[in-house]
Amino acid sequence: xxxxxxxxxxxxxxxxxxxxxxxxxxxxxxxxxxxxxxxxxxxxxxxxxxxxxxxxxxxxxxxxxxxxxxxxxxxxxxxxxxxxxxxxxxxxxxxxxxxxxxxxxxxxxxxxxxxxxxxxxxxxxxxxxxxxxxxxxxxxxxxxxxxxxxxxxxxxxxxxxxxxxxxxxxxxxxxxxxxxxxxxxxxxxxxxxxxxxxxxxxxxxxxxxxxxxxxxxxxxxxxxxxxxxxxxxxxxxxxxxxxxxxxxxxxxxxxxxxxxxxxxxxxxxxxxxxxxxxxxxxxxxxxxxxxxxxxxxxxxxxxxxxxxxxxxxxxxxxxxxxxxxxxxxxxxxxxxxxxxxxxxxxxxxxxxxxxxxxxxxxxxxxxxxxxxxxxxxxxxxxxxxxxxxxxxxxxxxxxxxxxxxxxxxxxxxxxxxxxxxxxxxxxxxxxxxxxxxxxxxxxxxxxxxxxxxxxxxxxxxxxxxxxxxxxxxxxxxxxxxxxxxxxxxxxxxxxxxxxxxxxxxxxxxxxxxxxxxxxxxxxxxxxxxxxxxxxxxxxxxxxxxxxxxxxxxxxxxxxxxxxxxxxxxxxxxxxxxxxxxxxxxxxxxxxxxxxxxxxxxxxxxxxxxxxxxxxxxxxxxxxxxxxxxxxxxxxxxxxxxxxxxxxxxxxxxx
Amino acid sequence: xxxxxxxxxxxxxxxxxxxxxxxxxxxxxxxxxxxxxxxxxxxxxxxxxxxxxxxxxxxxxxxxxxxxxxxxxxxxxxxxxxxxxxxxxxxxxxxxxxxxxxxxxxxxxxxxxxxxxxxxxxxxxxxxxxxxxxxxxxxxxxxxxxxxxxxxxxxxxxxxxxxxxxxxxxxxxxxxxxxxxxxxxxxxxxxxxxxxxxxxxxxxxxxxxxxxxxxxxxxxxxxxxxxxxxxxxxxxxxxxxxxxxxxxxxxxxxxxxxxxxxxxxxxxxxxxxxxxxxxxxxxxxxxxxxxxxxxxxxxxxxxxxxxxxxxxxxxxxxxxxxx
Numbered sequence: 001x002x003x004x005x006x007x008x009x010x011x012x013x014x015x016x017x018x019x020x021x022x023x024x025x026x027x028x029x030x031x032x033x034x035x036x037x038x039x040x041x042x043x044x045x046x047x048x049x050x051x052x053x054x055x056x057x058x059x060x061x062x063x064x065x066x067x068x069x070x071x072x073x074x075x076x077x078x079x080x081x082x083x084x085x086x087x088x089x090x091x092x093x094x095x096x097x098x099x100x101x102x103x104x105x106x107x108x109x110x111x112x113x114x115x116x117x118x119x120x121x122x123x124x125x126x127x128x129x130x131x132x133x134x135x136x137x138x139x140x141x142x143x144x145x146x147x148x149x150x151x152x153x154x155x156x157x158x159x160x161x162x163x164x165x166x167x168x169x170x171x172x173x174x175x176x177x178x179x180x181x182x183x184x185x186x187x188x189x190x191x192x193x194x195x196x197x198x199x200x201x202x203x204x205x206x207x208x209x210x211x212x213x214x215x216x217x218x219x220x221x222x223x224x225x226x227x228x229x230x231x232x233x234x235x236x237x238x239x240x241x242x243x244x245x246x247x248x249x250x251x252x253x254x255x256x257x258x259x260x261x262x263x264x265x266x267x268x269x270x271x272x273x274x275x276x277x278x279x280x281x282x283x284x285x286x287x288x289x290x291x292x293x294x295x296x297x298x299x300x301x302x303x304x305x306x307x308x309x310x311x312x313x314x315x316x317x318x319x320x321x322x323x324x325x326x327x328x329x330x331x332x333x334x335x336x337x338x339x340x341x342x343x344x345x346x347x348x349x350x351x352x353x354x355x356x357x358x359x360x361x362x363x364x365x366x367x368x369x370x371x372x373x374x375x376x377x378x379x380x381x382x383x384x385x386x387x388x389x390x391x392x393x394x395x396x397x398x399x400x401x402x403x404x405x406x407x408x409x410x411x412x413x414x415x416x417x418x419x420x421x422x423x424x425x426x427x428x429x430x431x432x433x434x435x436x437x438x439x440x441x442x443x444x445x446x447x448x449x450x451x452x453x454x455x456x457x458x459x460x461x462x463x464x465x466x467x468x469x470x471x472x473x474x475x476x477x478x479x480x481x482x483x484x485x486x487x488x489x490x491x492x493x494x495x496x497x498x499x500x501x502x503x504x505x506x507x508x509x510x511x512x513x514x515x516x517x518x519x520x521x522x523x524x525x526x527x528x529x530x531x532x533x534x535x536x537x538x539x540x541x542x543x544x545x546x547x548x549x550x551x552x553x554x555x556x557x558x559x560x561x562x563x564x565x566x567x568x569x570x571x572x573x574x575x576x577x578x579x580x581x582x583x584x585x586x587x588x589x590x591x592x593x594x595x596x597x598x599x600x601x602x603x604x605x606x607x608x609x610x611x612x613x614x615x616x617x618x619x620x621x622x623x624x625x626x627x628x629x630x631x632x633x634x635x636x637x638x639x640x641x642x643x644x645x646x647x648x649x650x651x652x653x654x
Numbered sequence: 655x656x657x658x659x660x661x662x663x664x665x666x667x668x669x670x671x672x673x674x675x676x677x678x679x680x681x682x683x684x685x686x687x688x689x690x691x692x693x694x695x696x697x698x699x700x701x702x703x704x705x706x707x708x709x710x711x712x713x714x715x716x717x718x719x720x721x722x723x724x725x726x727x728x729x730x731x732x733x734x735x736x737x738x739x740x741x742x743x744x745x746x747x748x749x750x751x752x753x754x755x756x757x758x759x760x761x762x763x764x765x766x767x768x769x770x771x772x773x774x775x776x777x778x779x780x781x782x783x784x785x786x787x788x789x790x791x792x793x794x795x796x797x798x799x800x801x802x803x804x805x806x807x808x809x810x811x812x813x814x815x816x817x818x819x820x821x822x823x824x825x826x827x828x829x830x831x832x833x834x835x836x837x838x839x840x841x842x843x844x845x846x847x848x849x850x851x852x853x854x855x856x857x858x859x860x861x862x863x864x865x866x867x868x869x870x871x872x873x874x875x876x877x878x879x880x881x882x883x884x885x886x887x888x889x890x891x892x893x894x895x896x897x898x899x900x901x902x903x904x905x906x907x908x909x910x911x912x913x914x915x916x917x918x919x920x921x922x923x924x925x926x927x928x929x930x931x932x933x934x935x936x937x938x939x940x941x942x943x944x945x946x947x948x949x950x951x952x953x954x955x956x957x958x959x960x961x962x963x964x965x966x967x968x969x970x971x972x973x974x975x976x977x
Contacts, residue, residue: 008905145899145902145903146902595975596941596972596973596974598975599936599937599975601938629889629934629936
């Protein structure tokens with residue numbers, strides 16, 4: 001019978017603290033299972049319930065493995081973290097001795113480390129440090145069950161402080177590899193941020209996500225807000241429902257010449273697991289390894305961006321979009337059928353206007369004058385092919401992608417080449433750090449139209465409907481009933497102002513943390529080593545060399561420990577060995593000694609079961625008892641006990 | 655110190671068999687009055703030899719008082735009895751100084767506590783103040799009144815009884831005071847044949863009158879010294895530590911055994927080993943007396959009830975004996 005012991009509670013506490021931050025990343029089913037198991041462990045410890053047997057736990061472990069793998073798309077990081085979360089508490093439920101408890105606590109350290117895969121913001125790092133502190137205190141308690149817990153936290157803190165220099169050395173010197181250990185972000189990030197297509201409604205989904213997409217620091221003045229169009233991708237192909245990038249027909253942008261109106265800035269981009277980088281309209285240069293500007297002024301990197309990167313870029317709002325003399329043919333392609341009313345309207349309006357420029361004006365005027373509404377919750381469009389018709393003539397309320405899509409449709413229907421650009425618009429300037437934070441909620445889509453006189457021209461139909469969206473008037477951009485009470489609180493009350501200041505401060509601290517600590521990568525490492533005088537010519541040599549140095553250092557440390565801290569050779573306890581031999585012999589004939597059974601009890605038991613052995617066993621046991629308990633053992637008596645045991649032959653079991 | 659133990663070891667060797675005979679005769683004699691309770695009688699003797707005090711917990715009319723009386727009588731020691739009530743004051747137990755006009759001085763009238771064997775009936779009926787006065791005297795084996803310290807006679811053996819059922823008007827002993835009793839035993843109903851004899855005999859008073867003293871206080875002190883000299887090996891200390899550790903780390907208990915609990919356990923085990931005719935302690939001795947030493951010192955994990963005997967036995971089965 002196994003009961004939970006007193007140490008269950010602190011270990012459970014450590015498991016809970018270490019697992020909680022994973023809950024947003026692992027499957028809710030796994031999280032619920034964790035909660036159930038925690039509750040069971042807590043109740044078992046409080047009411048001294050029996051713990052489940054090994055077989056049941058084995059079944060649980062199997063189920064956990066299957067669940068973790070099937071609920072997280074196979075062998076992903078999430079799956080392993082989920083498995084770790086479940087296994088930690090299952091291990092707790094089968095903890096019988098010190099070794100089990102130690103393993104459980106060590107699993108907790110793995111759980112803590114696992115959080116790094118999902119983000120390294122400063123808040124997370126502080127939380128991780130606190131959980132390390134707590135877990136270390138629990139680790140001490142596991143080894144000193146008598147100790148009170150609060151002083152252990154202090155002791156744990158002292159231990160961590162002692163480990164700090166090592167951490168620093170490892171942080172600075174441990175070989176770093178470009179692109180991280182796994183080369184892939186976790187599933188969750190892959191879902192946030194927008195994908196490479198724009199349909200009716202998928203940017204509106206992003207509008208409530210306040211995560212920072214990237215932060216920008218301008219070298220000079222910050223351009224006016226209505227100029228802050230952050231270009232991400234350009235979409236060409238429309239199938240009546242969704243705009244896609246289509247097959248790549250792009251080539252690198254030829255290097256432009258410097259211009260007095262250039263704006264230089266630095267962007268720190270959070271990982272989004274896609275290939276594109278964001279730049280201010282319109283980028284002329286971008287400096288980042290493996291990234292280059294294409295001739296639609298978007299930037300592209302061959303490897304997806306799986307870790308936070310920082311890059312410099314130069315843009316000029318006055319730059320003409322690079323355009324060939326002729327627009328590409330697919331800038332006019334539309335589905336052959338569908339949306340007859342929109343097509344008819346485009347034809348009529350185009351016929352009435354003198355040229356492309358005037359036609360654009362007329363369409364914008366149409367948006368402005370008809371009762372169009374800018375909203376986060378557009379009424380759903382019915383299934384069917386005529387989505388643009390539905391939007392233009394019936395629903396008339398939508399988010400930026402509705403306006404951009406239908407505007408581009410109207411352009412192409414009238415024979416004007418047009419495309420949709422997706423990216424971000426705006427950004428909140430942070431008074432503490434003098435930078436702009438662009439959030440997922442700033443996601444935006446707009447259009448570009450090709451005119452023979454100007455080439456590609458940016459037109460933002462959303463600004464015709466909701467000018468406040470572009471000028472940054474947060475409170476008036478959306479209809480009053482959609483402005484959340486939190487938003488109006490933040491922007492219109494004094495307390496809200498202060499709170500907003502605090503949010504800005506926190507964002508600033510995080511950005512500094514990212515820039516100064518977390519961005520320390522292979523490049524920085526090699527320049528740091530050069531500064532130390534350990535310059536190595538090629539940065540490729542660095543990781544293997546460091547690995548060799550570290551391996552050598554570790555080996556030396558191990559040797560030193562092995563030489564100086566070798567545990568004392570335990571003195572062989574011949575009496576115990578002889579006694580155990582005797583017990584083993586008896587066990588073989590089916591008379592095992594219970595661990596809690598004293599020698600005299602055992603003798604009585606043997607005499608009852610096997611009277612034929614009584615005489616020999618009695619002699620042997622009394623020798624043992626004299627040696628062990630009477631304090632009269634002499635070396636020759638140990639010898640005689642050993643020979644007695646050796647000669648003792650219980651025969652076969654009866 | 656070492657000399658003492660060596661001396662004690664010699665004494666033990668000489669009189670071990672003598673004592674064995676004495677214990678058996680004592681048990682036999684007491685058994686004539688207290689029918690069918692040999693085990694409890696031996697435990698009471700064990701407690702006496704370990705210089706501890708005994709708490710008997712059982713319902714009225716089961717023979718608690720008779721046991722105490724017989725023990726005192728047969729050991730040839732002075733016996734006093736206090737019936738505890740809620741209006742009793744410490745002075746009623748310890749004694750008072752009274753001004754004597756003829757002499758013009760205060761004279762101390764010793765209370766009933768100045769005796770060898772003291773039976774305090776229904777100890778949980780007295781107020782905490784009186785309880786603590788008594789229990790202090792038990793611990794220190796002396797009485798301090800008005801600045802003067804008076805030693806109690808030796809041996810000094812308190813048998814307290816309490817009734818677990820009667821709860822109205824009682825002041826249950828807190829853990830700290832329960833801790834001063836070395837053993838706590840229950841008598842329990844007599845078995846069928848013993849009760850038959852009892853009913854046929856028509857009570858115990860006749861047998862009680864026939865009891866003759868078999869020992870003297872000096873003899874008892876001698877035996878107590880023998881018990882203190884019983885050998886304890888490192889392996890046995892390890893076993894006791896295993897038990898202590900288990901009570902402290904297991905979640906079955908509210909609180910583990912204290913170091914004093916460990917000392918008491920060892921002391922009782924020595925005494926039991928002596929009674930069993932050995933001059934060294936084996937794990938079986940510890941296992942034998944553990945329920946009686948630990949029963950009133952351990953609370954269940956919920957902090958409410960005491961451990962049931964079965965749970966204590968389960969405890970025993972989970973603590974391995976060192977090899």
